[in-house]
Every structure is written in structure tokens, then in C-alpha cells.
Amino acid sequence: MKWGIILLIILGVVLVGLIVLSLIGRKLQKKSDAAQENIMAGAQYYSIMVIDKKRMKLSQAGFPQIIIDQTPKWLRGRKIPVVKAKIGPKIASLMCDDKVFDKVPVKKEVKALMNGIYIIDVKGLRSGLDTAPVKKGFFSKLRTKAQNVLDEEKKQKKAKETAETKKGKKK
Numbered sequence: 001m002k003w004g005i006i007l008l009i010i011l012g013v014v015l016v017g018l019i020v021l022s023l024i025g026r027k028l029q030k031k032s033d034a035a036q037e038n039i040m041a042g043a044q045y046y047s048i049m050v051i052d053k054k055r056m057k058l059s060q061a062g063f064p065q066i067i068i069d070q071t072p073k074w075l076r077g078r079k080i081p082v083v084k085a086k087i088g089p090k091i092a093s094l095m096c097d098d099k100v101f102d103k104v105p106v107k108k109e110v111k112a113l114m115n116g117i118y119i120i121d122v123k124g125l126r127s128g129l130d131t132a133p134v135k136k137g138f139f140s141k142l143r144t145k146a147q148n149v150l151d152e153e154k155k156q157k158k159a160k161e162t163a164e165t166k167k168g169k170k171k
Helices: 002-041 065-070 138-170
Strands: 044-057 079-087 090-096 109-115 118-124
Touching (some): 002 118
């Protein structure tokens, strides 16, 4: 009887926790959607020549002090994707979206959808962008290695069989 009451209390606390997390999640999702709409509202395409790209801390990226001051303190220590690019005659440090960072080619000219110093999307200017190969997971790498070992064993068996049949024919 006593354990049943404790179990019900724990179940109630977990249920209340899930409801609170759901409400907070919806609220954060709405904020994220509103921010994304604001970013897309003022976005324009620019032709840029990408010089270099790295992940580095905000303070090391070479952004103006006003941008560093406006960034929340918990974000200042994180590494962010930074692209050094030539926009017209001027070289600038640009922030990049995480999803786009891998698509940005180095030392090539691209057409970038930008809002201020934030790169939202990139397209190839004269040709398509080279896509990076998809990284294999641990188990797929392991499976590939095992398959290579099996294939090698089959080749060695065939080589032995052919060598034995040749010996048998010579006798």
C-alpha cells in the first residue's frame, strides 16, 4: 500500500514535468520560427568570394565589438562557423548557418543568401557546389571492414584451388 502511493506520487511528478517541458518546447519553437522569419525577411543574394572557413570563438573571429556585446554571454565561449569572404572590394568575416557551413566551398565564388553578416544559404555561381561525402557511422565502417576481410579470404581460397588444380593437371 505504501509503495503504491509513492509510485503514484512519482508518476504524477513525471507527468507534470512532461507537461511543463511540452509547454516550454512549444514556446521556444514559436520564438525560433519568428526569428527565422525575421532573418528571411531582410535576406538578399550577394556574390562573394570565399577565402577561408573555420569554427572559432566569437571573440577570435574578428567581428566588430558591437556584435560581440549583443551576443549572450553563454554563446560567447562557443565555437561558431565563421567564413572569411571578399564581398566586392572589401574582405569581411561572416557568420554562417551550421547546416550551410559544410556546403561552403573554399577559394571559390558563390552566390550567398545573407542578412547582414549571417549566411543563410549558398549556391554555386558558375557551377554546382561540390557536396561533401556522407560520413559513415561506426557500424557501417565495421561492416565494410568485415566484408573486405571476407572478400580477401575468398580470393585466397580461389587462388589455392586454382594452384591445386594446376598441380593436379601437371601430374
